[in-house]
Amino acid sequence: xxxxxxxxxxxxxxxxxxxxxxxxxxxxxxxxxxxxxxxxxxxxxxxxxxxxxxxxxxxxxxxxxxxxxxxxxxxxxxxxxxxxxxxxxxxxxxxxxxxxxxxxxxxxxxxxxxxxxxxxxxxxxxxxxxxxxxxxxxxxxxxxxxxxxxxxxxxxxxxxxxxxxxxxxxxxxxxxxxxxxxxxxxxxxxxxxxxxxxxxxxxxxxxxxxxxxxxxxxxxxxxxxxxxxxxxxxxxxxxxxxxxxxxxxxxxxxxxxxxxxxxxxxxxxxxxxxxxxxxxxxxxxxxxxxxxxxxxxxxxxxxxxxxxxxxxxxxxxxxxxxxxxxxxxxxxxxxxxxxxxxxxxxxxxxxxxxxxxxxxxxxxxxxxxxxxxxxxxxxxxxxxxxxxxxxxxxxxxxxxxxxxxxxxxxxxxxxxxxxxxxxxxxxxxxxxxxxxxxxxxxxxxxxxxxxxxxxxxxxxxxxxxxxxxxxxxxxxxxxxxxxxxxxxxxxxxxxxxxxxxxxxxxxxxxxxxxxxxxxxxxxxxxxxxxxxxxxxxxxxxxxxxxxxxxxxxxxxxxxxxxxxxxxxxxxxxxxxxxxxxxxxxxxxxxxxxxxxxxxxxxxxxxxxxxxxxxxxxxxxxxxxxxxxxxxxxxxxxxxxxxxx
Amino acid sequence: xxxxxxxxxxxxxxxxxxxxxxxxxxxxxxxxxxxxxxxxxxxxxxxxxxxxxxxxxxxxxxxxxxxxxxxxxxxxxxxxxxxxxxxxxxxxxxxxxxxxxxxxxxxxxxxxxxxxxxxxxxxxxxxxxxxxxxxxxxxxxxxxxxx
Numbered sequence: 001x002x003x004x005x006x007x008x009x010x011x012x013x014x015x016x017x018x019x020x021x022x023x024x025x026x027x028x029x030x031x032x033x034x035x036x037x038x039x040x041x042x043x044x045x046x047x048x049x050x051x052x053x054x055x056x057x058x059x060x061x062x063x064x065x066x067x068x069x070x071x072x073x074x075x076x077x078x079x080x081x082x083x084x085x086x087x088x089x090x091x092x093x094x095x096x097x098x099x100x101x102x103x104x105x106x107x108x109x110x111x112x113x114x115x116x117x118x119x120x121x122x123x124x125x126x127x128x129x130x131x132x133x134x135x136x137x138x139x140x141x142x143x144x145x146x147x148x149x150x151x152x153x154x155x156x157x158x159x160x161x162x163x164x165x166x167x168x169x170x171x172x173x174x175x176x177x178x179x180x181x182x183x184x185x186x187x188x189x190x191x192x193x194x195x196x197x198x199x200x201x202x203x204x205x206x207x208x209x210x211x212x213x214x215x216x217x218x219x220x221x222x223x224x225x226x227x228x229x230x231x232x233x234x235x236x237x238x239x240x241x242x243x244x245x246x247x248x249x250x251x252x253x254x255x256x257x258x259x260x261x262x263x264x265x266x267x268x269x270x271x272x273x274x275x276x277x278x279x280x281x282x283x284x285x286x287x288x289x290x291x292x293x294x295x296x297x298x299x300x301x302x303x304x305x306x307x308x309x310x311x312x313x314x315x316x317x318x319x320x321x322x323x324x325x326x327x328x329x330x331x332x333x334x335x336x337x338x339x340x341x342x343x344x345x346x347x348x349x350x351x352x353x354x355x356x357x358x359x360x361x362x363x364x365x366x367x368x369x370x371x372x373x374x375x376x377x378x379x380x381x382x383x384x385x386x387x388x389x390x391x392x393x394x395x396x397x398x399x400x401x402x403x404x405x406x407x408x409x410x411x412x413x414x415x416x417x418x419x420x421x422x423x424x425x426x427x428x429x430x431x432x433x434x435x436x437x438x439x440x441x442x443x444x445x446x447x448x449x450x451x452x453x454x455x456x457x458x459x460x461x462x463x464x465x466x467x468x469x470x471x472x473x474x475x476x477x478x479x480x481x482x483x484x485x486x487x488x489x490x491x492x493x494x495x496x497x498x499x500x501x502x503x504x505x506x507x508x509x510x511x512x513x514x515x516x517x518x519x520x521x522x523x524x525x526x527x528x529x530x531x532x533x534x535x536x537x538x539x540x541x542x543x544x545x546x547x548x549x550x551x552x553x554x555x556x557x558x559x560x561x562x563x564x565x566x567x568x569x570x571x572x573x574x575x576x577x578x579x580x581x582x583x584x585x586x587x588x589x590x591x592x593x594x595x596x597x598x599x600x601x602x603x604x605x606x607x608x609x610x611x612x613x614x615x616x617x618x619x620x621x622x623x624x625x626x627x628x629x630x631x632x633x634x635x636x637x638x639x640x641x642x643x644x
Numbered sequence: 645x646x647x648x649x650x651x652x653x654x655x656x657x658x659x660x661x662x663x664x665x666x667x668x669x670x671x672x673x674x675x676x677x678x679x680x681x682x683x684x685x686x687x688x689x690x691x692x693x694x695x696x697x698x699x700x701x702x703x704x705x706x707x708x709x710x711x712x713x714x715x716x717x718x719x720x721x722x723x724x725x726x727x728x729x730x731x732x733x734x735x736x737x738x739x740x741x742x743x744x745x746x747x748x749x750x751x752x753x754x755x756x757x758x759x760x761x762x763x764x765x766x767x768x769x770x771x772x773x774x775x776x777x778x779x780x781x782x783x784x785x786x787x788x789x790x791x
Contacts, residue, residue, distance in 0.1 A: 235739065345654060357659050361666040368670050383681035385699060387750075390677035394670050515736050516715050567739075576739040597737030598711045598718075603736040 003068050006056030007147040013049035013104070014137040016042050020130035024123035028196075037125040040111045046133060047108035054088075054101040057146055061088050066159065070094060070146040072155035078543040079161055086171045086586030087161040092295065092311075092603070093146035095174060100136050102178045105188055107133065110211070117207055125186070125192035132185055143311045160543065163570040163577050169279050177249055181287040183215025184252055187259065188284035191277045192326060195333040200277065205267035208280070210630055212263060216256045217626035223249055224619030235578030235593045236511075237607050239615060242391040244450070247370045248290030251363055255283040258359035261352050269349060269414060271341035274329070274334045275356065281326045288319045292372070344416035351409030358402050365394045402473030403458045403501055407465030425472070427463045436460040447510075455505040462498040466491050486632040493625025500618025507612040519601045527592060527608045530554045534562075536602070544568040544577075549602060551592050553583060565594045580605075586613055615623045679750055687759070688727040694753055700761075701748040702731060709743065722749070722759075733761045740766040 020042035027035025057070075061084045066072040074094070075087045089095040107129045114122045140146075190208040194200040226246070231239040240246065292315040343349035369386045369458045376384050411425050424606040432504040437457040442449045470491055474480045512527050523532045532552045539546040553560040563581035570577065580593035588610045595603030680717055681699045682692045692698055701721035708730075709720045721728045731749055741747060741764060751761035 236736075262710055343651070344652075353655065354658070359664050361662050364663070365666050365670045369674065372674060385679045385681070386674060387677050387679060390670075393673045393677075394666070397669065398666065507717045516714055517714070596739075596741065598716075603716055605736055 002056045003060055003065070003147040003149070006053040007141075007145065009049040009053040009056070010100075010137060010141055013046045013053070013568045014141065015136060016045045016049065016134040020046065021127050021134060025127040028120045028123045028127075033119065036119045036123045039126045042130070043107045043111035043126050046130065047104040050101050050104040050137075053147075053153075054097055057094060057097060057523060058085060058088050061085060064291055066156065066158045067151055067154040068146075069148045069150045072150055073156045074159065074161050076158045076160040076543065079166075079281065080542055082168075082171070083161055083166050086165070089174050090161045090165050093144045094549070095178075096136070096140050096144050096249070096295065097146050098174065098359075099178055099182060100133070100140055102175070102182045103129070103133055103136060103185060103445050106183055106395075109156055110189075111187055114207075119199065121164050121193055121207070124196050125189040128189035129185060130193045132189075132322070134321070139311075139314050139318065143314055143569050145265050160570065163544070163568070166235050167229065167231065169225060173222060173229055176225065177216050179253060180215050180217075180219025180222050180256075181249065183211070183218055184256060184280075184284040184287050186211040186215065187280040190281035192329060194277065194337075195329045198333060198336045200266075200337050202267050202270050205263050205276065206634065209260075209263045209267060211241050212256065212259055212280070212283075213626050213629055216253070217623055217630070218315045218617060219249065219253050219256060220623045220626060223253060224616050224623065227619070228616050231612075232580060232582065233577075235580050236605060237580070237591050237609065242369070242388045244370050245294050247366050248293045251286040251290060251367060251370075252283050254359050254363040254366065254638060255279055255286055257358045258363075259283050261355045261359075264347055265341075265352050269341035269343065271339035271343065271349065272353070272356075273337040275338050277334070277337065279356070279360075281323075281330060281375065285319070285323050285326070286367075288315075288322060292316060292319055333572065341415075344413070346412065346417045346419060346422065348409060348412045348414045349416075351405055351412055355402070355409070358398060358405075359583065362395060362398045362402075365398070366391065369394070370594070399501070400458065403462050403497060407462040407496060410469050410494075411465060426465060426468075429461065429468050431466055433457050433461040449509070451505060451509055455502065459498045459502045462494060462501075466494050466498075484632055484634075486629045486634070489625045489627075489629030489632070492627075492628060493622045496618045496621025496625060498618070499614050499621055503611045503614025503616075503618055505614055507609050507615065510610050511606040511612075514602055514606045515595070516606065517601050518604050524604075524606055526590075526606050529560065529608060531592065531606050532605070533602075539566055539568070541568065544570045547594070549592075549604070551604075551606075553590055561590065563590070563592045565592045569595045584613065587611060589613065596639070681748075683727075684722055684724045684729040685727040686752070687729050692753060697750060697752055697762075699748055699750045700731070700759055701746070702729070703746050704741070704743050706743045722747070729759050731759045731761050733764055735764070737764055738766045742766075 012086075016339075020039060023035050024039035024042070027033070027038070056103055057068075059065075060068050060071050062081065064071070064075065064077055064084075066075075070091070070093050074091045075084050079087065087094075089098040092475050106620045107126065110125060110129065114125075127500070133272040187208055190211065194204050223246075223580055226249070227239045230241070231237060259276065262272050262276045262279055266276045292312070295311060295315060341349075371391050372386055373384050376382060388614050407428065408422075412422055434457065437453050437460065440456050445452070460465060470480075470483075473483060473487070477483060514524060514526050516522075516524050518524065518533045518537065520533055523530055525531075530553070532554070534550045534552050536547055539548045546566055548564045548566045551565060553563060563583060565581040566579035568577045568579055569575070578593050578595075582592075583590040588608060591605070591607040593605045593610060595605060597603075679697055680693075680698045681701060684700065684702045686692060687700060694701075696710050700722060702724045705721040705723045705728060709718065711718050717732070718734075718737065719732050722732050723729075724734060731751070733749070733751075745766055747764060749759070749761040749764040749765070750763040751759055
């Protein structure tokens with residue numbers, strides 16, 4: 001009974017979305033306050049019905065209701081309760097329902113935290129979001145209904161959740177990623193509302209900014225956790241693959257990062273308006289493209305479950321409509337968005353513009369590499385793949401100026417600055433960065449390479465410019481407490497970038513990786529560490545069996561750790577998974593994973609990865625930066641009813 | 645007005661330079677990193693490049709996996725039911741590498757016409773056959789054996 005009610009809830013939500021997409025918009029056009037006032041309650045209504053539908057699916061999983069096809073295909077009685085709940089979004093239909101639920105959560109959040117905005121703007125924003133909601137609810141109902149029954153031939157035990165997804169990381173990774181993806185729909189809706197109304201000023205940017213930052217935070221968190229998860233789960237220590245599905249989440253992140261910076265200029269200096277709107281439109285369009293790539297089955301990947309051409313067709317039409325309509329509106333209205341703030345060639349504005357250009361170009365290069373194989377295949381010109389070397393060789397050079405400018409930009413004045421005085425401000429930092437670039441290899445690392453030199457210079461430069469800027473600004477304003485949360489957020493996020501960059505370069509250039517064949521009692525030296533295979537014992541879990549290889553790690557005869565690397569065989573679908581054993585410390589990871597058996601011996605991967613934790617630490621620093629900026633009093637969403 | 649125009653011009657020039665630079669870099673990188681996909685039959689017919697990386701897909705032939713006595717050397721035969729190609733690989737095989745499993749490898753042909761793989765991919769469980777492999781298997785067998 002419940003699944004039918006859930007299905008019905010989705011239909012009701014679709015009806016409400018249709019009303020919300022039309023009536024308040026008409027009210028905004030006709031200046032009818034009674035029609036405008038409907039938009040908030042309609043938004044809460046959509047959220048309640050979709051939330052209810054989601055809840056019924058969760059209940060179906062928890063109670064092992066295998067009469068529901070989706071539950072039968074993706075759950076199992078032996079599956080622990082925690083994974084049964086996560087299995088809700090373990091495959092196509094459910095993860096799409098999660099997408100829609102998240103969208104409705106954002107809709108409700110906008111309806112709730114928009115008391116300080118003019119009712120017309122709120123109505124327009126919520127209408128645009130309701131239109132998106134309509135698209136995805138129809139997609140869900142017509143092509144991917146999770147509530148279909150398997151009657152009268154219900155399954156008795158159910159298949160299993162894809163074993164690779166049976167990890168705590170799955171609990172959080174898709175929901176946070178979706179919160180980020182879908183969160184850009186708010187910025188999109190704000191941009192569309194501004195285009196409809198023809199008004200776009202500093203106030204608009206102030207409203208749109210916290211929503212963009214919130215979405216960006218979720219996306220940053222999702223990407224960082226996804227990377228950490230693949231490092232632990234895929235069994236060979238990779239943390240980023242330039243897999244099309246990863247790129248799908250990275251593309252909106254790149255544009256979203258640009259958008260955050262561009263919004264800062266629009267808010268503070270009342271300029272870059274048309275550009276900001278264009279970025280807001282592209283960020284969400286890329287989120288939709290990402291959804292298409294993952295959900296349509298055009299890609300084969302761990303993430304892509306669907307293989308139904310109808311779904312791809314529906315999504316591509318939806319994307320064409322969204323992009324087409326928004327670009328049409330943009331072309332029609334962008335000339336109205338004149339910028340008032342003037343600035344000179346050397347100014348903070350220029351640096352932020354360069355940031356935008358670089359991030360946009362980086363996005364284009366990643367997009368090219370992602371779509372190229374698809375286009376070639378569509379044109380019937382053969383089957384190709386574009387590998388990580390492409391992305392490494394294109395993306396990394398673009399990040400060099402990004403890091404350099406991230407340090408220099410904040411030192412520059414708004415509006416106009418002098419080359420001499422800018423240089424004067426940063427000259428000691430520059431000297432010190434060069435000194436560190438030479439000293440660290442000489443004293444500490446004792447190796448030298450161009451990559452290391454460039455990395456050390458850039459990282460020292462970014463860290464030192466940020467710390468020095470903090471010191472100088474605090475002195476100027478009279479103390480560290482006089483600086484606002486937004487400023488600290490910038491410093492924190494830029495430091496995160498430095499930490500992340502250091503982790504990426506050092507761990508990928510200075511890791512020691514050995515793939516070896518080991519018999520019981522064999523020892524291998526990796527760096528200063530000795531790894532000895534002590535025993536291989538059988539393993540039994542709730543829904544799998546396997547073996548554990550116990551490896552003793554010593555350093556100069558001293559005990560470091562006992563690592564138990566596992567090989568798990570999932571009984572239901574003959575699936576094998578490698579569970580790596582990792583000894584974690586802040587400055588290096590020791591990574592052991594079990595390969596394939598070769599007679600009585602085992603193939604083993606043994607890695608020493610320096611500074612790999614810095615990658616995720618940097619990601620989380622950026623995230624904290626974003627969260628901190630949400631605390632800035634300028635964006636207090638609930639209480640500042642007084643302004644304007 | 646003039647200052648504004650100058651500014652716009654500068655913006656356009658900066659953007660175009662950046663885009664041109666990135667596109668140039670991308671095209672160069674793409675041209676170096678494209679890996680074409682071939683089936684065993686195409687390799688046997690000599691259609692695959694001699695000294696360039698490419699991808700080879702097929703089914704691991706039953707009883708064809710041989711491990712070396714020492715180290716991680718392994719060889720196996722990939723088939724599309726019409727032609728066979730022997731693949732050499734040094735490294736750890738992925739979890740889902742099995743006899744009768746459709747897989748994709750990436751590597752080069754050496755002077756003796758053996759395929760030396762640097763990457764072996766078999767990441768899509770028993771339910772999911774890599775699509776490119778499925779297609780070539782269907783082509784030569786024309787039965788449901790490939791699924």
